[in-house]
Amino acid sequence: MPIYKMAVGNPGEASHPDAIRAALAEFFSMVIFVFAGQGSGMAFSKLNDNGTTPSSGVIAASLAHAFGLIVAVSVGANISGGHVNPAVTFGAFIGGHITLLRAILYWIGQLLGSVVACFLLQFATGGMGVSAFALSPGVTSWNALVFEIVMTFGLVYTVYATAVDPKKGNLGIIAPIAIGLIVGANILAGGPFDGASMNPAVTFGPAVVSWTWTNHWVYWLGPFAGAAIAAIVYDHIFISDEDYSHQPLPTTDY
Template sequence: MGRLAFGSIGDSFSVTSLKSYLSEFIATLLFVFAGVGSAIAFNKLESDGALNPSGLVAIAVAHAFALFVGVSIAANISGGHLNPAVTLGLAVGGNITIITGIFYWIAQCLGSIVACLLLKFVTNGLSIPTHGVASGMNGFEGVVMEIVITFALVYTVYATAVDPKKGSIGTIAPIAIGFIVGANILAAGPFSGGSMNPARSFGPAVVSGDLSQIWIYWVGPLIGGALAGLTFDNIFIGSQNAYPSSNDYA
């Protein structure tokens, strides 16, 4: 099963750890600024604000590019999680301690909130779009959708960045991670919004004041991330392999 490690407060407040939290804050801020900003830009360009195929593609591409960059710039400092679901998925495999993971969550959520506050300011008060399930869907269906697509994301993280046997494929990990997020937004965007990331949904919900559906984007991604971590760690990595250092996974 999983290899959860609680960790210690001392280790979680070392200089290296503090730099990691700052890295997660900055990288998540830049990712959310570009991702949410693309949605705001589309809504401004479209007079009726309705999401059409071209808008969906544009938003998916913006998120894919922004996540590729965000993972790349933070990978050598914090591992480039940018996502509480990724952090949890790595924690169940013993790649990060529980205490450090909690501080990652805080940094990621703060980065998302600050990004949305900045967007609110620079766009002269335009509304911040939030995630929500499509008309005709219920919360449970949204949770299942988010579980599936987040499983795909964290599974990709493990396969391309965590697995000790990854070899040269590890060099393209940020690209693969960005691509799976873009593809999942194309598939799930019209239904659950395609979040895969509690922090990505939390910032807009807080700044807009609409927390009515935020539980979907915590429950679904966290379950999906944990399941992916348990699956890959137990089946494909196994106890015989040493785990990579924090700089070797995204």
């Protein structure tokens, strides 16, 4: 099974032009995604002074993240696979679809992209504060951990089904749309409890800019655990060695 094909990679891969371009694609996709998603939250905070209800803020965040992710995944798909999420990259590594060295390059690009997007938002809004992810009152770190595991499981499972599975056929734009919609739906479900990150990079940027690290570990452990579970489950149950031997993944996929 591909799950046993995890690889560290060749040291020369870290400096290969294709790998560098892929990392840059992840960087720019993350800037696009975080600027739209985090910006929607900042816009809601500004509008809140005019009586905007909290529920409308969750809906706005859901739509902004869904639309932003659809675009971010689409523009990076042909270059890096359009991960736009360290947890998705980790899930791809667990399934043997990307080497560890290439994953590290992706993680660097994704984290830097998030930080740059948050600094750009802070500058563009005239110094408005960028809020770090936080737990709602009454929600413990363990509650949030379960939320992040389950939501990220759904996200990475969707990625595997629509973008990784060799049997997926020519889904085209369906994959980015499905990935964006599951993130938007999860924000509606988990947003009021822990912000519904599902993406360590999305959490990292605001944490750096605001220098707020309370319960930050939840937004790494949860998504990485959920991604690993989804990769193992989908790989073992729905993908066989024959699938790969008959329909190998294109070199541009993950």
